[in-house]
Amino acid sequence: MAQLYINNEHFLAGITIKGDGEEYNNMAFYTSENPQAVLKNRQQLASEIGYSLQDFVCPEQTHSANFQKITKQHKGNGAENQTSAFPQTDALYTYEQGIVLSIFTADCVPIIITNAVTGLCAVIHSGWQGTVKEITSKLLQQLIKEGNHPADLQIQIGMALSQQRFEVDTDVYKHFQALGYADDFMYFHEPTQKYHIDNQLTVQRQCLLAEVPLENIQIDRTCTxxxxxxxxxxxxxxCGRHMIFVVRK
Known part of the structure; x- marks a missing residue:
């Protein structure tokens, strides 16, 4: 049901995969024809990774640059229904143990951040709108302000839409061009008159600009x-959605 990206003494993190379960293992209520099927899928995941569904926290994603610090009092928000999800939020972070932070993607770039020194873990949903709004840069700036040294941060960029498949018109291209550091990750395809953008590498560049060392950044280049x-x-x-999750053990 899930592919693990991290499983060490400090953290557990991964991404659910499309499969043969209810609604092909869809994890999002907002794309479901049968919310009970999603609930069942989430319960199965919780059991698989050794946590209760009430340990999960899920946001209502709106392609914003908004993030939320999570504590134990927030446990269960968005876990069993969509109405209790954190409103207008696309990234979550915590320093506390036993809270399963979760976001959802279907082509957008998921980012997992951990820091074994401070106990930090975080998840970010960065579609193209989140990337041009620099949600990853803004969260990293906040985390560094809170005492997380960039060299201590470990970053996993999860599977997403590949550059070959991510073709856009001039309006989206201009948003990326305006960032001033994404030109290396875009090309123009003459036959279709479309631009192709590598959202994963743009996010990686945002991490590098925050002085996270290159060797601390892993990328799953699987194309969704x-x-x-x-x-x-x-x-x-x-289509359904993957759930990307991270928890401090």
Whole structure:
């Protein structure tokens, strides 16, 4: 049900994959025809990783640059229904143990941040809008202000839409160009008159600009469009969502 990115003495983190379960293992209520199926999928995941569903915290993602610090009092928010999800929030972070932070993607870039020195863990949902709004940069700035040294941060960029599949018109291209550091990750395809953008590498550049060492950044280059295990909004608008999760043990 889940592919693990991190499983060490400090943290557990991973991404659920599309499969044969209810609604193909969809984890998001807001794209579900049967919310009870999503609830069942989430309960199965919780059991698989050794936590209760009431340990999970989920946001209501709106492609914003908003993030929220999570504490134990927030446990269960958005876990069993959409109405209690954190409103207008696209990134979560905590220093406390036993809180499973979660976000949802289907082509957008998921980012997991951990710091074994401070006990920090975080998840970010960065679609193209989140990237041009610099949600990752803004959260990193806040985390560094709170005492997280960039050299202590470990970053996992999860599977997302590949540059080959992420084709856009001039309006989106201009948003990325305006960042001033994304030109290396874009090209123009003459036959289709479309631009192709590597959102993962743009996010990686944002991490590097925050002085996170390159060797601390891992990228899963699996394309959500091309893999049988991926949910892709670009391929099918009504698709389900992966859940990306991280918890401090």
């Amino acid at each position: 469009y091309d893999t049988a295990h991926g949910f892709s909004y670009r391929q099918q608008k009504t």
